[in-house]
Amino acid sequence: MKKKLILLLFPIITWSQSYVGHVGDLPIHLELDIDEDQNNDGSGQRVDGFYFYDSKLISIPLRGVFIQDTITVVDGWFYSEDKVGDAKEVFRLQKTETQLTGVLQLKKEEYTVVLTKTEQDPITSFRNPKLTFKKDSVSTYQDKQLVWFHERFSKTQLFRLGNGYTKAQRTVFNSILDTLHLEDAEGMLDCSSFELSTVINRIDDRFISFTKYYSVYCGGAHPSYGGIGYTFDLTTLQEVASIESLYPNVDFFQVLKTKYYDSTDEYQDDCEVFVDESNWEYKRWNLTTEGVLLTPNYPHVMKACEEDYFLSYDEIKN
Numbered sequence: 001m002k003k004k005l006i007l008l009l010f011p012i013i014t015w016s017q018s019y020v021g022h023v024g025d026l027p028i029h030l031e032l033d034i035d036e037d038q039n040n041d042g043s044g045q046r047v048d049g050f051y052f053y054d055s056k057l058i059s060i061p062l063r064g065v066f067i068q069d070t071i072t073v074v075d076g077w078f079y080s081e082d083k084v085g086d087a088k089e090v091f092r093l094q095k096t097e098t099q100l101t102g103v104l105q106l107k108k109e110e111y112t113v114v115l116t117k118t119e120q121d122p123i124t125s126f127r128n129p130k131l132t133f134k135k136d137s138v139s140t141y142q143d144k145q146l147v148w149f150h151e152r153f154s155k156t157q158l159f160r161l162g163n164g165y166t167k168a169q170r171t172v173f174n175s176i177l178d179t180l181h182l183e184d185a186e187g188m189l190d191c192s193s194f195e196l197s198t199v200i201n202r203i204d205d206r207f208i209s210f211t212k213y214y215s216v217y218c219g220g221a222h223p224s225y226g227g228i229g230y231t232f233d234l235t236t237l238q239e240v241a242s243i244e245s246l247y248p249n250v251d252f253f254q255v256l257k258t259k260y261y262d263s264t265d266e267y268q269d270d271c272e273v274f275v276d277e278s279n280w281e282y283k284r285w286n287l288t289t290e291g292v293l294l295t296p297n298y299p300h301v302m303k304a305c306e307e308d309y310f311l312s313y314d315e316i317k318n
Contacts, residue, residue, distance in 0.1 A: 018122050021115035023104050027054040029122035030100075030115055032073070034066050047073050052189075057127050057153045059190050061219070062091065069095050071102075076219075077192050131185050133178075138162060141203040151181060154188035156196060161208075165234070172237045173208070180212075180230075191218035202287045207240075208232040209287035225303060227295070229286040243285045243292060250316045252294060253280050256309055271298070271305035279305075292316065 019030045032049035044067035050059045061076030074087035093102035100115040133149040144164035150157045158181040160174045188194040195215045202209040209231040217223040231240040261274040284295040291312035298305045
C-alpha cells in the first residue's frame with residue numbers, strides 16, 4: 001500500500017491503493033485515495049479516486065466516504081455530498097486487507113464487484129501503453145503531405161509529416177507530434193468534455209505553423225477554452241519558441257497598438273487590449289502565408305477578450 005503525505009496548512013495523511021478486477025463480467029482498474037484523518041462526528045473519511053473499464057480506458061472520477069469497513073463512492077462528475085446514496089451510479093464496497101468486494105448499482109441494476117490490490121499503476125502501466133494511432137487520411141500541400149491519425153480509444157486526431165519532407169524533418173517533428181497527440185489522448189480520457197480542432201495556417205519549405213483550439217472540462221467550476229500555437233522551422237529543425245526569435249527588432253505591442261488602437265471602441269476599453277501591455281506577455285501567435293496572427297492572453301473570466309489581430313509581413317520587417 002502506498003502512503004502519501006500532503007502538506008497544506010496542516011498535514012493530511014491519505015492512503016492510495018490501486019485495484020484490478022471485475023464489475024460483473026467486465027474487467028476494470030480502480031484507484032482510491034482515502035483520507036486517514038479520523039473524524040469524531042461519524043461522518044466518515046473522504047474518498048477520491050477513479051476507475052475505467054479496460055475496454056474503454058475512459059477514466060470516471062469517484063468521490064464518497066469510508067465509514068468503518070464500507071466504501072461508498074459515486075461518479076465524481078455528478079457528486080453531491082448530501083445525495084451520495086441517491087446517485088444513479090453507486091459503488092458500495094467492503095474493504096479487506098487485499099480486496100474490495102460489493103456491488104455497483106447503475107440505476108435499477110446491480111453488478112457484483114470483486115477487486116484485488118495491485119502494485120501496477122492503472123494509468124502509466126496499463127492504460128497509456130495501450131494508446132495507439134490509426135491512419136485516417138492524407139492532405140497534400142503542393143508537394144508535401146500531412147498524414148492524419150486518430151488515437152484508437154480517445155478518437156483524438158493530429159497529423160504527422162509524410163512524403164515531401166526529409167527524413168530528418170520527419171524524425172524530429174513527428175516525435176514532437178507523437179507527444180502532443182498522446183497528451184491530447186490522455187486529456188480526452190481523463191476529462192468529462194474534451195473538444196479539439198487543428199487549423200493549419202502555413203505550410204511551405206520553411207515553416208509549418210498551426211493552432212490547436214480546445215474546449216475542455218476536467219473538473220472545477222467552469223470549462224476551459226482557447227488555443228495553442230505551434231510553429232516548426234524546417235530549416236533549423238526546431239520548434240520556434242517565440243515570434244520575437246524570428247523578428248527580434250520588432251515591438252509587436254507597439255505595432256499592433258499603432259494599427260488597431262481605437263479609444264472609442266468599447267470592447268477595447270473593457271478589455272484594455274492596447275492599454276495593459278501585460279495582456280500580450282503570453283500571447284498566442286501563428287504564421288500565415290500573408291503575415292502573423294497574434295492573440296492576447298487573459299485570465300479565464302476574461303477569455304472573451306481573446307481576439308486575433310493580423311500583421312502583414314511588410315508591417316513587421318526587421
